[in-house]
Each structure stands twice: as structure tokens, then as C-alpha cells.
Amino acid sequence: MLEINDAFNSDHNHDHCVSGALDNAKAICQENGQRLTPIRELVLRLVWGSHKPLGAYELLPALAEAGFNSAPPTVYRALDFLHQLGLIHKIGSLNAFVGCSNPEHPHPSAFMICTECKTAAEIETSELQASFNRVANSHGFQLEEENIELLGLCKDCLGSES
Amino acid sequence: MLEINDAFNSDHNHDHCVSGALDNAKAICQENGQRLTPIRELVLRLVWGSHKPLGAYELLPALAEAGFNSAPPTVYRALDFLHQLGLIHKIGSLNAFVGCSNPEHPHPSAFMICTECKTAAEIETSELQASFNRVANSHGFQLEEENIELLGLCKDCLGSES
DNA sequence: CAATTATTGTTATATTATAACAATACATTT
DNA sequence: AAATGTATTGTTATAATATAACAATAATTG
Numbered sequence: 001m002l003e004i005n006d007a008f009n010s011d012h013n014h015d016h017c018v019s020g021a022l023d024n025a026k027a028i029c030q031e032n033g034q035r036l037t038p039i040r041e042l043v044l045r046l047v048w049g050s051h052k053p054l055g056a057y058e059l060l061p062a063l064a065e066a067g068f069n070s071a072p073p074t075v076y077r078a079l080d081f082l083h084q085l086g087l088i089h090k091i092g093s094l095n096a097f098v099g100c101s102n103p104e105h106p107h108p109s110a111f112m113i114c115t116e117c118k119t120a121a122e123i124e125t126s127e128l129q130a131s132f133n134r135v136a137n138s139h140g141f142q143l144e145e146e147n148i149e150l151l152g153l154c155k156d157c158l159g160s161e162s
Numbered sequence: 163m164l165e166i167n168d169a170f171n172s173d174h175n176h177d178h179c180v181s182g183a184l185d186n187a188k189a190i191c192q193e194n195g196q197r198l199t200p201i202r203e204l205v206l207r208l209v210w211g212s213h214k215p216l217g218a219y220e221l222l223p224a225l226a227e228a229g230f231n232s233a234p235p236t237v238y239r240a241l242d243f244l245h246q247l248g249l250i251h252k253i254g255s256l257n258a259f260v261g262c263s264n265p266e267h268p269h270p271s272a273f274m275i276c277t278e279c280k281t282a283a284e285i286e287t288s289e290l291q292a293s294f295n296r297v298a299n300s301h302g303f304q305l306e307e308e309n310i311e312l313l314g315l316c317k318d319c320l321g322s323e324s
Numbered sequence: 325c326a327a328t329t330a331t332t333g334t335t336a337t338a339t340t341a342t343a344a345c346a347a348t349a350c351a352t353t354t
Numbered sequence: 355a356a357a358t359g360t361a362t363t364g365t366t367a368t369a370a371t372a373t374a375a376c377a378a379t380a381a382t383t384g
Contacts, residue, residue, distance in 0.1 A: 069333050092254030093309050112303050140317030141274050147255050149309040155302030231364050
């Protein structure tokens, strides 16, 4: 299992994350005959603004600034859209959303989340799938979605403890 | 990885689940010098009323019936208390709580959850811990808590599809 | 262009959770 | 038992998260 983004490396080139995410989004929308409208693109950019999961209500002010309607349904619709296409993940325990690092290959939501700085680094869980499938199969359970959250303290926050 | 309770076996002896949970709770409170007050015991019983995770607000009517105050803080306090002692787990994606099958041995929250009938069966993930620790260690991440949710359809609900 | 569908705007409200402080119950010491 | 301190519960208010329902507009298709 590997980390598949650089979230915990504070000097990574974050513009690269964002532009990559947008390129992915455009391609995936195209493939699926969906439209990446201005609102959806803005929400995707905002979610990708950092590697810290953002709540829906944290996005609303920026939508207002950009001249869009900024009532909750607007942002929830965009978040649902992006989520359905696998472009973002929802972190259940935080009620917050974060960009997906590898949307071209649909995969379960799995993150290491620092409870101090709130950074979420997506991790790759393909080597765990066999175990999950085994337990599911042994109970006749049809596995359809996974939410994996590893909570704790990242290296930086451990280092800066008093 | 194994299932550690009988949640998906609809004819298991559920009274046994509840009485076992209460015995565990009493012992664990004793060990920790905490009190299993009537409200806390009732909330634990209610959460253990089935293997379906229950939201905080679903518990309030029963508290009222039993003659307790039934404002939200009452139930959230009891839930927090039980959660801190490891007697219940919170399912992040459902904002709901479910009994812990094995509270004598503190362990991560890990469930298979049927999206149709809402039953949650706790699973044992000890064989996955090595993988989780490996990825955490490789990033200097101090792992402190886990939320593992496997969502899908249980055997019964698959069988009864049209 | 007309008809249809998808998207967005808007208002209202439902659901989940916590803050803050008062009152009561319990435990400890004397 | 009375006095004190601590833990628990009661109470009111409000914060934070999310959705329902319908109207208006924009995009797409025939």
C-alpha cells in the first residue's frame, strides 16, 4: 500500500496537483458525456485548493465571490456531481470533501488524515482488496463501496509538538 | 479477517448480544472507575437493540418514554461516554452508532454495512494492521484511530431483489 | 424554432451536533 | 451528618450539515 499523492510533503508543487486534477476532470466528463460547468469547475478547484478536506459550507463564500448563487444546494449539487464521477472523495468522519488523486482509475476512498493539521493523503489500497473481498465473499456480501480512514498525526505535526 | 458477530445471521440469539454487551460494559466501567448510570445503560441497550446503526435523534423518544430528559445533549453525552470507553462505534458515513462486539480488546472500527437493510456487521481487521502500520510508518505518520467501512448488499437483501 | 432535458436559482426546512450555564446527585473529608 | 468538591444531568439556545420542492434559465436535440 502506497501513498499516491504528496499531501504530507509540504513543499510539493501544488499547482501541479490542481492542473492535473482539472485535466483529469475534463477528460472524465468528456468520456461520460457530462459537462464540467463553471460552478463545477470552481468547486473542483476549491476542493483542490489544498489537501485539507473542506466542508460544503466552507466553499460557499468563494462561490458568492465568483458571482454565483451561494445557497447550499448549489455547492451540494456540484459536490455530488464530482463525487459521482470519482473526482472527489468524501471523508465521512469529517463531513468534508477532498480531491481524488487518481480519478482515471475508479477506486475506494482511502486516506491518512492528520487530526492536527487536517491534511488528508490518499493511499492506495489495492493490496488490501483481496482481504476485503475475502471477508465479503465469505458472508455473501456484495461489496460496492469502501471508506477507509486512518487518523493520526503526520510527520510535521509530530515534529512540532511541544 | 473474520466477522466477529452474527449481525447478518437473522436468526441469531440477539438477547445474547445485548446481555453480553451489558456485562462487558459493567466490567469496563468498573475497571476504568466510570459509572454506568441509568441513562448510559439505557442508551447502550438502545444502540444494541439491533445491529442497525442508530442516529442520536432516533434514541431520544425512548429516553423520553423512560422518563429522562430527552434533549440532544443528554443522548450525545451518553454516546460520547460509551464511545470513549470503546463500547460503541460511530459509523462516520451514516452519522450513526452501533454496539461494539468486542470492547474488552480495544480495536479499530471496521464494519460491513448493508446499504439496503442498514445492518452493520463488525469485522476483525487484525490481519490488515500490518499493512496499515507499514504505510503509516513509511510516512512518519502516527496512526491513532481507524474507520473502516465496507458498504454493499448483504446476502439476505441480495436474495430478495426483484 | 419548438420541445425536451439539464442545470442553476431560490426559499424553506430537515437533520445532526454543540455551547453555555443551572440544577441535582454523588463522593470525600471532616 | 454537614460541608465541600466533582460528576452527571437538565435546560435553553443555537451552530453546523444537508435536502426537499419548485421556479427560472440554459443547453441540447429533433
